[in-house]
Amino acid sequence: EAQVTQNPRYLITVTGKKLTVTCSQNMNHEYMSWYRQDPGLGLRQIYYSMNVEVTDKGDVPEGYKVSRKEKRNFPLILESPSPNQTSLYFCASSLRVRTGDSYEQYFGPGTRLTVT
Amino acid sequence: RKEVEQDPGPFNVPEGATVAFNCTYSNSASQSFFWYRQDCRKEPKLLMSVYSSGNEDGRFTAQLNRASQYISLLIRDSKLSDSATYLCVVNRDNYGQNFVFGPGTRLSVLP
Numbered sequence: 172e173a174q175v176t177q178n179p180r181y182l183i184t185v186t187g188k189k190l191t192v193t194c195s196q197n198m199n200h201e202y203m204s205w206y207r208q209d210p211g212l213g214l215r216q217i218y219y220s221m222n223v224e225v226t227d228k229g230d231v232p233e234g235y236k237v238s239r240k241e242k243r244n245f246p247l248i249l250e251s252p253s254p255n256q257t258s259l260y261f262c263a264s265s266l267r268v269r270t271g272d273s274y275e276q277y278f279g280p281g282t283r284l285t286v287t
Numbered sequence: 288r289k290e291v292e293q294d295p296g297p298f299n300v301p302e303g304a305t306v307a308f309n310c311t312y313s314n315s316a317s318q319s320f321f322w323y324r325q326d327c328r329k330e331p332k333l334l335m336s337v338y339s340s341g342n343e344d345g346r347f348t349a350q351l352n353r354a355s356q357y358i359s360l361l362i363r364d365s366k367l368s369d370s371a372t373y374l375c376v377v378n379r380d381n382y383g384q385n386f387v388f389g390p391g392t393r394l395s396v397l398p
Contacts, residue, residue, distance in 0.1 A: 202384045213374070214331070214388040221384060229385070261330055265384055274319060274378060276386070278330035 173198045175279035177262050183285045184252055192247045192282050194262030202265035202274065203245040204229070205237065207258040208281075214261065220245055252286040259283050290314055291389035293375050299395045304365045308392050310358040310375030317387075319378035320351055322360045324371040325391065331374055334360075365396045 175196045184190055196203065204219040206229075216229030220239040234256055236248040245264075249256060262279040293310045300306050308322075320337040335342065337349040337358055348361040358375055375389035 204384055204386070206388075211390070213390040216386055219384045219386075227385075230387070259328065274384060275321075275333045275336070276323075276331075278332070280330055281328070 173277070175262055175264055175277050177260075177279035177282050179282060180280060181283050183287065185287055186253055187251050190249050190252060190284075192249075192260060192262075192284070194245045194247065194279060195243050196245075196264040196277070197243065198264060198266065198277065199242065200264035200266050200277075201242070203239065204263045204265070204276070205235070205245070205247045206261045206263065207231065207256075208261065209258050217247070217260075252284075254286050257284060257286050288313060289390070290387050291375055291377050293373075293389040294392045295390075296392040297395060298392065299397060300365055301397050302365060302367060304396075305361065305363045306365055306394060307362075308360040308373050308375070308394075310360075310389055312356050312358070312375075312377045312387075314377070314379055314387075315356060317356075317377045317379055320358050321376040321378075322347075322349055322358075323374040323376055323388075325374055326371045331388075334373070362394075365394075367396050367398060370394055370396045 178193045205217040206214045208214045215231045218237040220226045260282045263276040265274040322334040323331040325331040337351045341350045346363045350359045372391040372393045374391045379385040
């Protein structure tokens with residue numbers, strides 16, 4: 172089954188304790204992204220990657236790191252989490268659709284992170 | 288001003304109604320446009336891409352007006368299962384993956 176998986180789905184942690192949220196896709200997609208979703212603010216892009224070893228900042232990259240060492244995986248790293256990073260996080264992967272130059276994104280189920 | 292703005296909602300409509308969602312974007316260099324739906328804090332799912340010529344998929348019709356930087360979504364004959372939040376999404380860069388999401392408009396279809 173084609174899918175994007177994220178782990179963990181739920182995480183409660185304390186300020187300053189490094190954590191990693193994993194993301195994996197089995198669709199051989201080149202493009203992957205991380206988003207956070209907050210009430211009233213919608214989804215905001217944190218980082219994205221166009222291919223292995225190619226990453227770019229999105230709109231809210233501060234406090235996050237990513238790496239893309241393999242095509243299928245795109246982990247999100249919080250080196251020193253703070254309470255303002257409490258949010259719902261989504262990973263997504265994209266295939267370039269041939270017609271119309273449009274990209275359909277497939278999203279993972281989300282990771283709900285609470286930093287106390 | 289947000290880069291992508293949508294009707295604030297929520298929209299509460301009876302089954303069978305026609306409902307229209309509006310979206311405007313401020314970045315004139317934006318290249319690709321989409322409507323996604325999101326059910327109650329689940330992952331967003333693509334509803335349809337939006338093309339310059341307009342496109343239709345069953346009860347759903349999307350329109351794009353590049354000159355006015357305006358996108359619309361029309362849902363005809365609303366079903367209970369259409370209840371969700373509808374997200375307008377714009378890709379700033381046709382060679383990358385630099386997406387901006389609107390805040391979403393929530394739709395409740397009532398029996």
